[in-house]
Each structure stands twice: as structure tokens, then as C-alpha cells.
Amino acid sequence: MGLTDTANRPTKRGRPGYDQEAVLRIAVEAFNEYGYDATSMGKLADRLGISKSAIYHHVPSKEDLLRLALDEALIPLEAVIAEVRTHEGTADERLEFFLRATFRILLDKRSYVTLLLRLRGNTELERQALQRRRAMDRQLAELVAAAQSDGKLRADLEPRATARLLFGLINSVVDWYRADGPINGTELEEQAVSLLFNGLHTVNA
Amino acid sequence: MGLTDTANRPTKRGRPGYDQEAVLRIAVEAFNEYGYDATSMGKLADRLGISKSAIYHHVPSKEDLLRLALDEALIPLEAVIAEVRTHEGTADERLEFFLRATFRILLDKRSYVTLLLRLRGNTELERQALQRRRAMDRQLAELVAAAQSDGKLRADLEPRATARLLFGLINSVVDWYRADGPINGTELEEQAVSLLFNGLHTVNA
Incomplete structure (x- = not known):
């Protein structure tokens, strides 16, 4: 809409x-x-x-343009958090849902998300948007910790740093994804999620 | 120096x-x-x-400041590529060396790398710097492909997209790493590399 x-x-x-x-x-x-x-x-x-x-x-004003633009990214991203909360799966499954849903919004709302990711926090509006981003980081870190408690994720990874690394990989697509590149958005989503959950190594490497 | x-x-x-x-x-x-x-x-x-x-x-001029600043990031990053080329290990080992050496430069030259990663390509100088970054992406993609040929890395991951995702995760540290955060730089390097090679899942998840 x-x-x-x-x-x-x-x-x-x-x-x-x-x-x-x-x-x-x-x-x-x-x-x-x-x-x-x-x-x-x-x-x-x-x-x-x-x-x-x-x-x-x-x-x-120009700031109103910024506010409207940031909401174009933040509102659907925050809707994902709400969906994750009511999702009935295991923490592991909710984590995967969170990453996939975020990935799709990044490609769908790409220019708005790019603006959000480049904010510097120089004004009150920018700082509020950065706070909303940090709430997503915390939510992801909590899911990582919950999936670790369930024994599904490795316990040696620090949850907050892991959440940042996961978003780091996922968020990077706004900088480099091209529809005419080697793989399409759906394939890229599969590869990114599979890389994060299963790693680069072959099972018997 | x-x-x-x-x-x-x-x-x-x-x-x-x-x-x-x-x-x-x-x-x-x-x-x-x-x-x-x-x-x-x-x-x-x-x-x-x-x-x-x-x-x-x-x-x-201001552009000379930008040129000097970008070289502070690009020269050590390009030195890594040269080291990778003469590294005697397997492609898999050279890939790990590449990621670890890059990670250390990111933390060591953080503000210069941040500037590099935010370039928009509006001037000839910026476009040249972005070309030098793309040469690193290509080098990393070649290493991924070589390690796949050796059977050490999963063959289902597309090498160019994988290289971008690897750099996406590694590069993100310049945006969020804090020396007073939950883990220090050395631990974070271990966790980032281990996450990329082995994934989030426990072996029998």
C-alpha cells in the first residue's frame, strides 16, 4: 500500500x-x-x-521526508518481530523465519532500508530510528539464546555478537544484490540462510 | 607507519x-x-x-584527503590479497587466512574502512576505490570456487554471491563492534570465522 x-x-x-x-x-x-x-x-x-x-x-520539511522514508522500512521490519512473537515453532524455527522475513523486506524495500542502514544518528529522528533497529538486534539475540537453550544452536557463540553478525550478512544484500546477477532473490535467500545455519564446510571436511 | x-x-x-x-x-x-x-x-x-x-x-584539496584516507584502508587490504597469492596452504586455508586478515584490518583501520564501505561512487576517485573493492570480491570468489573444487567447501553455494555474503558478515563489524561489548576483537574473529565455516547448528541438530 x-x-x-x-x-x-x-x-x-x-x-x-x-x-x-x-x-x-x-x-x-x-x-x-x-x-x-x-x-x-x-x-x-x-x-x-x-x-x-x-x-x-x-x-x-526534508525531515518529514526522512521520517516517512524510514517508516517505509521500519514498519514492515517491526511487523516481522510481532509475527515472530506469535509464531508457534521452536526458537530455531522462529529464528529462521525472522531471518527469511527480514531478507525479503530488504529486497522489497531496498532503497528505504539502505537509507536506514546508513543513518548516522545526528538528529533526534535518526537516533529514534537507530533505537528501533537496536530493538530488532535484541530480539534476534534473544532468539539465538533461546535456540541455544533448546540445544539446536551451538552454545559457544555469544548471542549478541551472533545476532549482529547474522544481520551483517543479511543486511549486506542491499549493497550488492543485482537482479541480473548469478542468482535470483529466492535462491539468494536459500543460500544465505543455509550458509548461516550449516556453514561453508562440507559435512566431512 | x-x-x-x-x-x-x-x-x-x-x-x-x-x-x-x-x-x-x-x-x-x-x-x-x-x-x-x-x-x-x-x-x-x-x-x-x-x-x-x-x-x-x-x-x-578535500579530494586529496579522501584519496589519502581511502589508501589507508585499501593498501593494507590489497596487501592481504598479495599474501593470499603466495600463501602455500590449500584453498580452504587461504580462504580462512583471507577472512581473518581482512577482519583484523577492519578493526585496526576502522574509521578508514568505514569511509570506504560508505562510498557512493559519485566521482572518478570514488569509482576507482570501488573498483579496487570489487577486485577483492573477485579474489574471494575465486578462492571459494577453488575450495569447492578441492571438496572442502559445499558445492551448492554460488561462489560470487557467497563471497559477497562472507564480506557482508565480516565488514559489518565496523558498524557495531565495541571494545567494551560482550566479547573482545580476538574472540569475535574466532566466532565470526567459526560461524561462517561451521554454521549456527549443532552438529546433530
């Missing part, structure tokens, strides 16, 4: 051809290309081919 | 207390904090507490 629903909301002002969702999508591309701090509303207006005041018809 | 060797080079001009190495270190902190594009030489001068013209005594 997009940010605007033209059937139910008053028509947005501004140049025809852009709704708030399109402005947001193009803004996020620019933020990822030049950095959020280096992208002024003037630069963004140039990129959209509209006036600065036309952008302000869509959103009140 | 630093960038300046005061015993053999003419003394740098500029405010006492800063040599080129210190200017570079502080510049890289600022680039990582605000983004390279958003960090002007004026902002940098404020941070150093010196005049803009005093910075130009140390380096001719």
Missing part, C-alpha cells in the same frame, strides 16, 4: 505526475546517492523538475 | 599540534559523521580549530 490513496484523500497539489509517494521515492534515491545531509530541498526540486514550493505542497 | 615521517621530511607548516596524519584522522571522523559530500573544508577547519588556509598547508 502506498502513502496516498487518491480514491479517498483530497487530490494533492503540485505538479501533475507526482504524488507524495513518488516524491518520497525520488527523494530517497537522492538521499542514497548524495547523503541525506548533502541533499537540500533545492537539489531535490531540481531532480524532480519542480519548484521548491511545489515540494512543500507534498511534505512540510 | 604514518603518512608523515618527521625525521626525514621537511616540517609541515600549519598550526603546531597538527601534522598531516592528525588532519587526516580528524577529517575522516568528520566524513563518517556528516558524510563526505556534506563536510566542507570550512566545517573541517572549524572542527580542527584552524583556518581554512591552514588546512591547505597540509593537503591541496
Whole structure:
């Protein structure tokens, strides 16, 4: 679902051809290309081919664009945590579900997640988003610890560091995945999950 | 070894207390904090507490600072590739050596590697640095393929995607490792390498 629903909301002002969702999508591309701090509303207006005041018809400020963009990534990621909590499987199975669901959101919401992963925490809004990310790290670490208690995961791995390493591998796909690369998204998900659970070595290596 | 060797080079001009190495270190902190594009030489001068013209005594341009900073990361990383080539072990052993040596440089040259990993490729210099990174990806993918041919690594993993996933996990430490965290750098290296080679699952899970 997009940010605007033209059937139910008053028509947005501004140049025809852009709704708030399109402005947001193009803004996020620019933020990822030049950095959020280096992208002024003037630069963004140039990129959209509209006036600065036309952008302000869509959103009140650059920070509002950032907030909307971060929510595009954070809301589905947080929905995964809620699903993990109600998932009826073992900790091991819930861990796998968590990693796979996160992976799919990364590819689906790629530019928004890229923005989230590059945040520096220079403003209150950025720090709040980073806190929401840390809540996901904690949730993953708890699942690792629970699966270790069940005897399904190796007990020698420190849960918090392991959670960070797991997200490190999974999150990296936003930087390098290409649809025209050697494997598609579904195959990549399988390989990433299998690598994490079973490792590189052949069983009798 | 630093960038300046005061015993053999003419003394740098500029405010006492800063040599080129210190200017570079502080510049890289600022680039990582605000983004390279958003960090002007004026902002940098404020941070150093010196005049803009005093910075130009140390380096001719902001791009030269970036070039020097990227080399601080890339030169030792490329030295690893050279060592891997002359390493006498099996492909499997050379792969482990590559990952461990890279890991140590990431922690040792952390701020410089962070800058490298966040490059966007907006200038010729940035694109050259990204090309040097891609050469490392290719080298790692070749090692994965060689270790698969030797029967030491699972043959079902696609080598190029696997190389990216391995670097994804290893590289992530620059974003989150803390010396006061649950495990130290040496333990983290062991856990990261063991996770990648042996996986999360207990052997009889």
C-alpha cells in the first residue's frame, strides 16, 4: 500500500505526475546517492523538475521526508518481530523465519532500508530510528539464546555478537544484490540462510 | 607507519599540534559523521580549530584527503590479497587466512574502512576505490570456487554471491563492534570465522 490513496484523500497539489509517494521515492534515491545531509530541498526540486514550493505542497520539511522514508522500512521490519512473537515453532524455527522475513523486506524495500542502514544518528529522528533497529538486534539475540537453550544452536557463540553478525550478512544484500546477477532473490535467500545455519564446510571436511 | 615521517621530511607548516596524519584522522571522523559530500573544508577547519588556509598547508584539496584516507584502508587490504597469492596452504586455508586478515584490518583501520564501505561512487576517485573493492570480491570468489573444487567447501553455494555474503558478515563489524561489548576483537574473529565455516547448528541438530 502506498502513502496516498487518491480514491479517498483530497487530490494533492503540485505538479501533475507526482504524488507524495513518488516524491518520497525520488527523494530517497537522492538521499542514497548524495547523503541525506548533502541533499537540500533545492537539489531535490531540481531532480524532480519542480519548484521548491511545489515540494512543500507534498511534505512540510526534508525531515518529514526522512521520517516517512524510514517508516517505509521500519514498519514492515517491526511487523516481522510481532509475527515472530506469535509464531508457534521452536526458537530455531522462529529464528529462521525472522531471518527469511527480514531478507525479503530488504529486497522489497531496498532503497528505504539502505537509507536506514546508513543513518548516522545526528538528529533526534535518526537516533529514534537507530533505537528501533537496536530493538530488532535484541530480539534476534534473544532468539539465538533461546535456540541455544533448546540445544539446536551451538552454545559457544555469544548471542549478541551472533545476532549482529547474522544481520551483517543479511543486511549486506542491499549493497550488492543485482537482479541480473548469478542468482535470483529466492535462491539468494536459500543460500544465505543455509550458509548461516550449516556453514561453508562440507559435512566431512 | 604514518603518512608523515618527521625525521626525514621537511616540517609541515600549519598550526603546531597538527601534522598531516592528525588532519587526516580528524577529517575522516568528520566524513563518517556528516558524510563526505556534506563536510566542507570550512566545517573541517572549524572542527580542527584552524583556518581554512591552514588546512591547505597540509593537503591541496578535500579530494586529496579522501584519496589519502581511502589508501589507508585499501593498501593494507590489497596487501592481504598479495599474501593470499603466495600463501602455500590449500584453498580452504587461504580462504580462512583471507577472512581473518581482512577482519583484523577492519578493526585496526576502522574509521578508514568505514569511509570506504560508505562510498557512493559519485566521482572518478570514488569509482576507482570501488573498483579496487570489487577486485577483492573477485579474489574471494575465486578462492571459494577453488575450495569447492578441492571438496572442502559445499558445492551448492554460488561462489560470487557467497563471497559477497562472507564480506557482508565480516565488514559489518565496523558498524557495531565495541571494545567494551560482550566479547573482545580476538574472540569475535574466532566466532565470526567459526560461524561462517561451521554454521549456527549443532552438529546433530
